[in-house]
Amino acid sequence: xxxxxxxxxxxxxxxxxxxxxxxxxxxxxxxxxxxxxxxxxxxxxxxxxxxxxxxxxxxxxxxxxxxxxxxxxxxxxxxxxxxxxxxxxxxxxxxxxxxxxxxxxxxxxxxxxxxxxxxxxxxxxxxxxxxxxxxxxx
Numbered sequence: 001x002x003x004x005x006x007x008x009x010x011x012x013x014x015x016x017x018x019x020x021x022x023x024x025x026x027x028x029x030x031x032x033x034x035x036x037x038x039x040x041x042x043x044x045x046x047x048x049x050x051x052x053x054x055x056x057x058x059x060x061x062x063x064x065x066x067x068x069x070x071x072x073x074x075x076x077x078x079x080x081x082x083x084x085x086x087x088x089x090x091x092x093x094x095x096x097x098x099x100x101x102x103x104x105x106x107x108x109x110x111x112x113x114x115x116x117x118x119x120x121x122x123x124x125x126x127x128x129x130x131x132x133x134x135x136x137x138x
Contacts, residue, residue, distance in 0.1 A: 032101050035073040036109030038066050038086055045070030046113060049088040053099075055080045079103045086111050 038049045047065075051072045054061040057080035066072045079102055086094040091113040101107050 031104045032077045032079060032106070033073060033075045034077060034082060034084065034099060034101060034107045034109065035071070035075075036111065037070045038072065038088075038111045038113060039070055041112060041114060043112075046088060046091075049086055049091075049113065052085045052087075053077075053082045054085075055082040077101050084109065086113060088113060090116060092116055 034053060038046045038051070040046055045066075045068070047068045047070065049066040049070070049072075050063055051066065051074075052061050052063040053074055057078045062074060064072050064074065080100075082099045082101060084096045084099050092115070094111055094113060096109075096111075099107060099109070
C-alpha cells in the first residue's frame, strides 16, 4: 500500500512540474522565439527589411522590420513550424518554408539577401526557396 501512495505522489509532482512551464491556456510560457540578422552579400546589415512569419498556430501572419543592425525578433511563439519571408526593395525575396520552433528554444536565423538584377534569367515572381542563404542556429 505504501508503494501505491509513493507512486501517486511521484505522478502528481511530475504533472505539477510539467505544467509549471505552461500558461493558463496550457501552452508554453512564451520563451520560444525566432530572431536573427539580415545582411547583404558583403555581410553589411540591412535595415528596414520586412520579415513576416506565418504558421497554422498563428491566427494571422506577424511582421517586423529589421533595425539598423539588420536584427529582428519574434518573441513568445508557440512551438510550431513557421514560414518566414524576407523582403526589401532592391533585393530578391527569400522564403523559408520550414523553420521549426521547439518549446522553450531560441531559433536564430542569419539570412543573406541578394540584389535584384535585370539581367537575371528568372522573373520577379520566381522567388523559390533560397536555403543556401539561410543559416539556422539552435
